[in-house]
Amino acid sequence: AQSVTQLDSQVPVFEEAPVELRCNYSSSVSVYLFWYVQYPNQGLQLLLKYLSGSTLVKGINGFEAEFNKSQTSFHLRKPSVHISDTAEYFCAVSVSQAGTALIFGKGTTLSVSS
Amino acid sequence: GAVVSQHPSWVICKSGTSVKIECRSLDFQATTMFWYRQFPKQSLMLMATSNEGSKATYEQGVEKDKFLINHASLTLSTLTVTSAHPEDSSFYICSAAVRRGRFNEQFFGPGTRLTVL
Numbered sequence: 001a002q003s004v005t006q007l008d009s010q011v012p013v014f015e016e017a018p019v020e021l022r023c024n025y026s027s028s029v030s031v032y033l034f035w036y037v038q039y040p041n042q043g044l045q046l047l048l049k050y051l052s053g054s055t056l057v058k059g060i061n062g063f064e065a066e067f068n069k070s071q072t073s074f075h076l077r078k079p080s081v082h083i084s085d086t087a088e089y090f091c092a093v094s095v096s097q098a099g100t101a102l103i104f105g106k107g108t109t110l111s112v113s114s
Numbered sequence: 115g116a117v118v119s120q121h122p123s124w125v126i127c128k129s130g131t132s133v134k135i136e137c138r139s140l141d142f143q144a145t146t147m148f149w150y151r152q153f154p155k156q157s158l159m160l161m162a163t164s165n166e167g168s169k170a171t172y173e174q175g176v177e178k179d180k181f182l183i184n185h186a187s188l189t190l191s192t193l194t195v196t197s198a199h200p201e202d203s204s205f206y207i208c209s210a211a212v213r214r215g216r217f218n219e220q221f222f223g224p225g226t227r228l229t230v231l
Contacts, residue, residue: 032217036222041205041225041227042224042225043118043120043207043222043223043224043225044158044207044209044222045222051217090157090158094218100218101148101160101163102148102158102160102209102220103160104157104158104159105157106156106157107155107156107157
């Protein structure tokens with residue numbers, strides 16, 4: 001079975017500071033990895049995904065993530081955050097098989113203040 | 115493109131009544147739809163997976179007689195919470211998936227907040 005661990009439940013940062021949201025996964029088979037953002041009372045929006053190829057993945061809103069197979073990690077980074085980045089961020093994994101659902105981590109609340 | 119809608123966006127009902135939530139893929143046909151449940155400040159928990167024209171597959175611990183899922187077409191899935199109770203109050207999110215090779219690309223609806231009094 002697969003599992004996802006988001007190491008930080010809350011990350012407070014100041015505007016324009018860099019941020020890293022950590023995600024580790026566990027799986028005995030190949031996986032696809034995702035980061036989603038959720039604003040209050042809304043659904044999920046895909047930030048970026050890793051399917052194969054380059055381990056550095058660039059997404060929307062200036063976010064990027066790096067897949068590290070040896071460390072089973074997929075940390076999300078942004079060099080300079082904005083107030084509008086305040087939201088809940090979820091790391092998710094699915095096995096490399098069509099028809100399978102996503103397994104989500106518990107989420108990290110990113111709070112950006114001025 | 116790839117828009118998923120949910121209706122209603124929020125609903126308040128009395129204990130013992132049934133509530134139907136619709137999930138529609140507006141501009142694509144979904145091979146599979148998923149239903150998730152999210153409690154406040156918590157992650158999304160998969161409830162069930164449904165494919166058009168077949169019975170839904172429920173996750174362990176999810177009562178299939180209480181959470182009825184109907185996947186009538188490639189663009190519509192419904193979740194009916196039967197005989198709702200306060201503990202069923204939650205945020206329900208659906209996703210519609212399109213198969214791209216070995217990968218299921220999921221698009222999420224905006225969610226439905228259910229409050230049972």
